[in-house]
Amino acid sequence: MASISLRNLCKTYPNGQCAASDLSLEIDDGELLVLVGPSGCGKSTALRLVAGLEVPDAGSVWIGGEDVSGKPPQSRDLAMVFQSYALYPHRSVAENLGFGLRMAGVSRDRIRERVESVALRLGIADLLDRRPSQLSGGQRQRVALGRAIAREPKAFLLDEPLSNLDAKLRSDTRAEIARLHRQLGATMLYVTHDQEEAMTLGDRIAVMRDGRIEQIGEPLEVYRTPRNTFVAEFVGAPTINLISCERVEEDGGAWLCGEGLRLPAPPGLPESRAITLGVRPEHLQLAATEEADLVGRVDVVEPLGNATLLHVAVGEGPDLRVLVPDFPRNRGGEEVGLCLGRGAMHFFDSENGLRIQIS
Amino acid sequence: MIPRMVAILGLLFLAAPIYLAALASVTPESRLFEGPVLFPSALSLEHYRDLFTARAFWQPIRNSLIVASVTTGLCVTLGAFCAYAIARLHFRGKRLVLGTILAVTMFPQISIVSPLYLLLRQLGLINTYPGLVLPYLTFAMPLTVWLLVGYFRQLPAELEDAARLDGAGPIRTLGEVVLPLAAPGLAATAILTFIYCWNEFLFALAFTLGPERRTVPVAIALFRGQYQVPWGEILAASIVATAPVAILILLFQRRIVQGMTAGAIKG
Numbered sequence: 143m144a145s146i147s148l149r150n151l152c153k154t155y156p157n158g159q160c161a162a163s164d165l166s167l168e169i170d171d172g173e174l175l176v177l178v179g180p181s182g183c184g185k186s187t188a189l190r191l192v193a194g195l196e197v198p199d200a201g202s203v204w205i206g207g208e209d210v211s212g213k214p215p216q217s218r219d220l221a222m223v224f225q226s227y228a229l230y231p232h233r234s235v236a237e238n239l240g241f242g243l244r245m246a247g248v249s250r251d252r253i254r255e256r257v258e259s260v261a262l263r264l265g266i267a268d269l270l271d272r273r274p275s276q277l278s279g280g281q282r283q284r285v286a287l288g289r290a291i292a293r294e295p296k297a298f299l300l301d302e303p304l305s306n307l308d309a310k311l312r313s314d315t316r317a318e319i320a321r322l323h324r325q326l327g328a329t330m331l332y333v334t335h336d337q338e339e340a341m342t343l344g345d346r347i348a349v350m351r352d353g354r355i356e357q358i359g360e361p362l363e364v365y366r367t368p369r370n371t372f373v374a375e376f377v378g379a380p381t382i383n384l385i386s387c388e389r390v391e392e393d394g395g396a397w398l399c400g401e402g403l404r405l406p407a408p409p410g411l412p413e414s415r416a417i418t419l420g421v422r423p424e425h426l427q428l429a430a431t432e433e434a435d436l437v438g439r440v441d442v443v444e445p446l447g448n449a450t451l452l453h454v455a456v457g458e459g460p461d462l463r464v465l466v467p468d469f470p471r472n473r474g475g476e477e478v479g480l481c482l483g484r485g486a487m488h489f490f491d492s493e494n495g496l497r498i499q500i501s
Numbered sequence: 502m503i504p505r506m507v508a509i510l511g512l513l514f515l516a517a518p519i520y521l522a523a524l525a526s527v528t529p530e531s532r533l534f535e536g537p538v539l540f541p542s543a544l545s546l547e548h549y550r551d552l553f554t555a556r557a558f559w560q561p562i563r564n565s566l567i568v569a570s571v572t573t574g575l576c577v578t579l580g581a582f583c584a585y586a587i588a589r590l591h592f593r594g595k596r597l598v599l600g601t602i603l604a605v606t607m608f609p610q611i612s613i614v615s616p617l618y619l620l621l622r623q624l625g626l627i628n629t630y631p632g633l634v635l636p637y638l639t640f641a642m643p644l645t646v647w648l649l650v651g652y653f654r655q656l657p658a659e660l661e662d663a664a665r666l667d668g669a670g671p672i673r674t675l676g677e678v679v680l681p682l683a684a685p686g687l688a689a690t691a692i693l694t695f696i697y698c699w700n701e702f703l704f705a706l707a708f709t710l711g712p713e714r715r716t717v718p719v720a721i722a723l724f725r726g727q728y729q730v731p732w733g734e735i736l737a738a739s740i741v742a743t744a745p746v747a748i749l750i751l752l753f754q755r756r757i758v759q760g761m762t763a764g765a766i767k768g
Contacts, residue, residue: 195662215665228663232681241677245668293667 143329144206144296145171151191151201153184153353161187162198163353169297171206174323174330176344178337179376184353185333189299192331194218205296216245221290225302227282229274235261235285236270242293260292264318280311284318291322297329304339316343337377341365349373367488371495374420374488380451380463383426385419386492401459402436405482410500411489417498420488423451423465427481434479438462443474454478519743526737533733548737558738560712561720565742567630568705568716569698572637576645576694577687583642584649585675589661599650606643614707621708628710636704641694648693652686653679688753696746717742 146169153162161184169175177185190196192203194215202211210218221242229238239260240253248256261267264284274282283303290298303319304312320343323330334340340347341361348358349372357369361377368374374382387400389407396407400419411417431437438456450469453461464480489498525533529545552558586592587599617636618627626632656679664674680687702718709715715723721738724731 193662193666195665214670215662216668216670218666219668220666222663222666224659224663226657226659228657228659230660230664230678241664242667245673289663289667299666 143171143327145169145173145204146192146297146329146331147204148188148192149202149204151188151203152199153187153191153196154199160184160353162191162201165201165353165355167348167355167358169329169331171329172327173345174320174328174332174343176332176334176340176347177350178334178340178344178347179350181335183350185335185350186301187353188350189222189301189331189333193220193222193299219296220299221293221295221297222299222301223286223290223303225305227274227286227306229282229285229289231274233273234270235266235272235274235277238274238285239270239288239292241289242295246293256292260288263291264288279307280315283307283311283315287319287322291326297331300330300332302334303332304334305336319343338379341377347377349376367497368420369497371418371420371490374490378422380423380465382488383421383423383462384490385421385459385462387417387419389413389415389417401457402438403456405435408487408489408500411498412491416492418490418492418495420490421462421482422486423463425483425486426462426464427483428464428466428469429479429481431477431479433481435482436462436480437477438480440469440474440476440478443469443471445469445471452478454480456480522736523740526733526740528733530733548733549741552734552737552741556720556724556734556738557712558720558741561715561717562741564630564714565699565716565718568633568637569695571630572634572641572698573691573694575634576638576641577691579638580642580645580649580690581680581683581687582675584646585653585679587646588650588653589658590671602643602646605639610640610703614703617704618707627708628714630714632708633705633714633716636708637698637701641697644697645690645694648690649683649686652683656682689758692749692753695749699742699746 146167148165148167151162151165154160159182165184165188167175167188177188179185187196191198192205194203194210194213194217198211202209204210205218205220230241233241236254236257239257243253243256257270258267261270264287266281266284266288269277269281269285274285277285283306286303300319304315307315316339319332322328323343332340332343344361346359347361347364349356349364351372357364357373364373365377368377368382371384375384385400385403387398387403389411390397390399391413396411396413398405398407398411398417398419403419436456438454440452441455441461442453444451444453449465449467452464452466452469454464455461462480489500490496491498521537524538524541526548527544527546528541529543529547532543587595621627621632621636624632626635660678660682661674664678665671669677700718701716702722705716705719706722709719712720717738721735721742724735724738
């Protein structure tokens with residue numbers, strides 16, 4: 143296994159779309175780093191640049207301390223798992239698993255041995271003679287993973303490997319990938335648009351937008367201290383509430399005022415600037431209307447099973463999402479009071495979206 | 502009901518000439534011109550016997566087989582490399598290459614017979630197999646390349662990416678992944694090329710001199726003598742010449758249709 147390093151990569155496609163702009167990233171040996179972002183943010187391009195399937199306009203890729211920028215994909219000793227699985231349809235499962243080894247000139251006996259051990263590990267030993275077309279989606283996914291593992295590459299690149307699976311299989315396979323990562327101690331670069339996958343799988347996650355990394359860090363660190371409103375909105379489900387506010391000096395004190403909201407401004411908040419207040423849905427609590435920070439009307443009630451998500455309309459502003467343990471559906475339309483968790487508020491500069499750190 | 506009637510009528514319309522030719526080829530010379538009949542009154546294989554004894558029809562069949570097979574082999578091999586490069590690699594002047602390839606097919610054959618004849622004579626290739634294979638290649642290659650480019654383009658690119666990451670270089674990727682998957686397309690183009698070479702008349706007439714290199718269509722055309730046209734033998738030869746092509750098409754008809762419509766719709 144080896145570390146991967148992306149240094150100042152730039153890539154603009156002929157159609158003018160900039161998929162990587164001065165992209166730098168370090169993935170430690172044995173780390174699972176997740177690149178996450180909305181579609182078109184350049185995360186797949188970053189992966190293809192590492193693989194050598196795309197050639198960067200500038201910058202370099204280092205694998206295990208070696209500059210591989212000039213090397214073609216077949217010489218980089220990486221394995222990739224594709225969203226479409228990309229299994230060779232004209233070859234059996236065993237041949238698919240052993241393809242990379244055969245290309246590397248490994249002896250036939252050694253290939254058979256290796257294919258069998260990988261198949262056993264992934265529970266596909268009884269499928270070795272089948273063709274990919276005779277497999278279910280989950281089985282294909284396993285074969286694709288197995289093909290990557292069989293080669294014992296320097297690192298694994300996974301491009302949205304779970305997005306073609308149904309919800310149940312997805313969570314099973316997600317756990318499987320986490321287990322494989324732990325057992326193999328493998329360096330993995332994992333691309334997804336699903337923030338939940340990123341949060342649950344990544345040792346670290348890198349949130350991308352427009353070919354740049356907006357924030358990189360451990361999942362909970364990113365969740366708790368998002369660097370800007372984009373990251374705050376992208377990471378975490380249900381999505382964070384962003385409330386436009388203004389800092390006002392009144393009655394001898396500083397206040398944070400927004401739609402239906404008036405809070406004492408925390409010390410350290412810069413003066414006279416538009417502030418965006420961020421509160422995650424789980425940090426809003428129902429309260430009696432007279433004690434509440436905000437009063438609104440319950441618009442939609444969405445029972446999730448383990449919790450209930452309320453959409454609460456406050457004044458003219460956008461609905462607030464509130465996660466509560468339980469709420470009867472027939473109480474939709476009622477007026478409720480909301481309290482903001484004092485320690486769990488995020489403040490952002492409305493102009494540039496950047497986080498304002500309150501000491 | 503009506504569609505079926507139309508289909509049957511169409512089939513009759515298409516099959517009638519072949520049936521009548523087959524019928525005439527087994528009718529004795531003396532009864533050939535008694536008037537149109539639908540069923541044979543007397544069967545005879547005399548035309549076929551004459552064809553292979555007096556006419557030595559084996560020779561043109563051998564020539565045609567050699568020329569068509571060699572052309573087809575070269576055409577599909579070279580065409581596959583060329584088409585793959587155009588479909589997948591990035592290089593300057595790709596459109597120009599494709600345009601030129603297409604432009605070659607625009608020339609009517611008759612317009613280049615004379616220059617080609619002079620060229621082949623200079624090269625000493627008149628009345629030789631290469632003297633037919635080379636001109637056929639120039640006409641068959643564009644079709645092959647265009648068909649295969651379409652076929653290669655509709656193969657999922659991720660498969661080739663996967664092969665490359667698995668350690669296969671471009672040539673091995675082509676051999677291990679692309680060509681096996683393109684087999685229906687290759688079969689279709691091979692058959693179309695073979696049929697084109699098998700049927701080609703003008704070049705074969707112009708660039709061969711004696712019976713030792715004549716191909717089937719030319720040989721049949723030259724059956725007619727100064728005073729008589731041996732219809733029985735001509736038709737027998739036509740049936741013999743049609744048979745291999747008909748068998749090929751019957752065997753591979755599904756693949757041909759698949760190959761020709763590849764890329765038209767997402768499968």
